[in-house]
Every structure is written in structure tokens, then in C-alpha cells.
Amino acid sequence: MTSSGAPSYALPLERRARVLDAIGPGVVVLPAAPVHHRNGDVEHPYRQDSDFFYLTGFDEPESVLVLTNQHPEHRTVLFLRRRDPEREIWDGPRVGVEGAVSELGVDAAFDIEELDERLPDYLGDVDRVHARVGRGHPFEARLFRALEVVRGRARKKVRAPSELVDPGKTLHEMRLRKGAYELEVMRRAAVITRDAHLAAMRAARPGRAEYEVEAELLSVFRRGGAERPAYESIVGSGPNATILHYRAGRRRIEEGELVLIDAGCELDYYASDVTRTFPASGRFSPEQRALYDVVLAAQRACIEATRPGATVDGIHEVAVEVTTRGLLELGLLTGSLEENLAEHHYRKFFMHRTSHWLGMDVHDVGAYYVGGEARPLEPGFVLTIEPGIYVGVREDVDAKWRGIGIRIEDDIVVTADGPMNLTHDIPTDADEIERVLAER
């Protein structure tokens, strides 16, 4: 599947068969991710589309996968770039049309240049096409042209598709449930991410710039064999820790501040997503510690609640309640617990959700609601647990709390036996964090 020794095409082959079984009569059409131009002759780093990779294990651009239950000979067809010795000198080897059948296990392969000519043949006498539209992918226009060509064949007794279905309905349900291979990759991604966070904690001393800490994370990710970070790393020191989508900047860490690091690697197309918050000087101040312990209590209660049958909404309510109680005890909120919960006063300090699915995408696919109801968790679902408290530099709170931002985030697998924390060995306990920092 990738250079790091993952299986050959057996897994994508089995997934394609499952998709075809699930959809019944119909055709799935799935394009590779487009190449994005950056400037001059430079492109943005290419990363294959997750759905496409899930079903092919193939990371070249300019390809289209067709799965069909309605073709006399083929069930899986790949359009891809043909071999081109001239271009391969610049861009590296291609699988090519000849290699696609033997290396990727598809039934047939064609030059992508032949797509416009051949795609209509796969869409004739088909009622339902599973293709995602509305995302501005350049392939959409080609799909619509192919459908128009099929409609033009009506007088030749060819029936044109009448239904366009989002393939996510089938595919994203599959991706939501992680199998043994996927959980093993996610576990390995978590190990690299652990090493990166520990290295970053050692590096994040007063005087160091946020970008130096980011460099530490990236270095450990790459040396561990991860292809890339799963998202832009956040390294926020002092008041920057309260900016939810802050990136590592040029600010230098100061004595006595907290540092919030939200970073995870992507390994073999699977993400990890971890946040830790710690005191740069090695010891929490009383205010930092008080708020930290509220977030940690919320996080532990939520992890404990991450079991089959629970819901992401229900877990968020646990975080909200523990956080609200803590903020009331510390005087950051006033009034009764009931009133604060009813009026959502906690949102002044905790303004995001507690969880999201995690998998090939950091905010992974899969419905959160089914039939209008919050979906019960099942074994094999993976989600983050990431409560936080962010006290901005604002006039309406006691000065001693201002500029403190804390989030603690782990990656949890739902199992029949209870929560399995993939990132448990990156310390969260405040005393343990202080011990780790004392060893720097």
C-alpha cells in the first residue's frame, strides 16, 4: 500500500468488494485528489484523497476509479496516467496502465486520456451513479459531460442514470468502523506522536520560539517514518494558547507561561490528534494548576464514558458538566449549576465540541446523527476526547486567570471492554508532567 511495508492490494480489493455488495445495482465513480498549484512551477504537497486511497492504495494523481455492478466483464476499473519515460525522469516512476492490474488488483485499466471516451460506456443502462459533487473538483465537469453523452444515446435505446447518490453514504460508514489493520496503523501513529510530544516538551523552555518547538515535532514525525503531520501543528505559548486555531508563530516562550501543543502525525494515511498543555518553566502556578485539573477531570470523565451505546453528544455533556462545576468552584462562573448549564455560560471559556471521529482524516468521515438522533458508539469507532478551558485576556475576569489556555486531547478506540486510549502514554497528570519536565 505504501513504502512503509503495509499490505499489497488485498485490503483495498476486499473494500471494493464490500462497497459493490452494499450498493446493489449501480456504479461508483471516484476521482483522485486534484493537484493544487502553489506558485511558479511549485505545487502544494500532493496527498491522495482518503476515499480514493481507501479503495485503491494508489497515491498517484490524475486517476479515476470506477466500481460497477452492471458491466458484463469488469467490476473495478482504474483510469490512470500511462507510463512516460520523459516525465518519469522528473516525477518518478508511475504504475502505468500495464502495472495497474497486477499491482493494484483492478479488473481493467485505461489511460486517463481515454476517460471522456470510455466513461459513458460504464454509465449506460445504469440507474444510479454514486459520485460526490459540489466540491469543485475538476472531475465533476467531466462526469457531467459523460452523463450528457449517455443521455444523447437515448435513441439508441441506452438508458441514462436518473439518480446521483453520495458515495459517502456507503463508504463513510465503512471508514467509520476501523478494522484490525487500521487500528494497528493508528496505534503506530500514536507512538510516533507520543515521541514527538515528549521531544517538544523537552524543547519548550522559556526563551525558545514557538517555531523551534514545531520543528522538533516535525523532525520526530519524519524520523519516525510518518509522511506528514495530520494537520498544521499548533504551538501556542502564553496567551496564544487561548487562540483555538493558532499556528506555531515567532513568539518566544516566557518564564511562567503555559505552552499548548496540538499536533499529530499522519502515518500510512491515518491520523493521530493529540493536545498537551504544560508549564514552560517546569511547575504550574496555582491558577494554572487549578484550571488544568478541571480540564483533566473533564477529560478523564469523558474517556471513562466512551463506551458502546454512549453518544458524542452525551460525552460532550459530561465535559460541560464537569467543566461548569470546576469553573463555579473557582469563581470564574457564578450562580447555580443548573442555571449555568441551561444558559450555556461555560461557552465563554469552553467554546468547542469535545469529540470528533478520527481516522484517515483528522476530522474523519461518518455521520454523527442517524435518523435525527445522536448515533450510539460502536466497537471500532475512534474519536478524540478534547475538553479545554480558554480564558482570554479580557476585562471581565479576575486578572490572575487571564491568558490561560488549556486543552487535553487523546485518541480513543471504542471497544466492547471499554475505552482504549491510543495516546495514554503521553502524560496528562499534572504531577507526572512536572516530573517529566524536571528531567530536562
Ligand code: GLY
Ligand atoms: N487538531 C484538530 C483538532 O483537534 O480537532
Ligand code: MN
Ligand atoms: Mn481533535
Ligand code: MN
Ligand atoms: Mn487536536
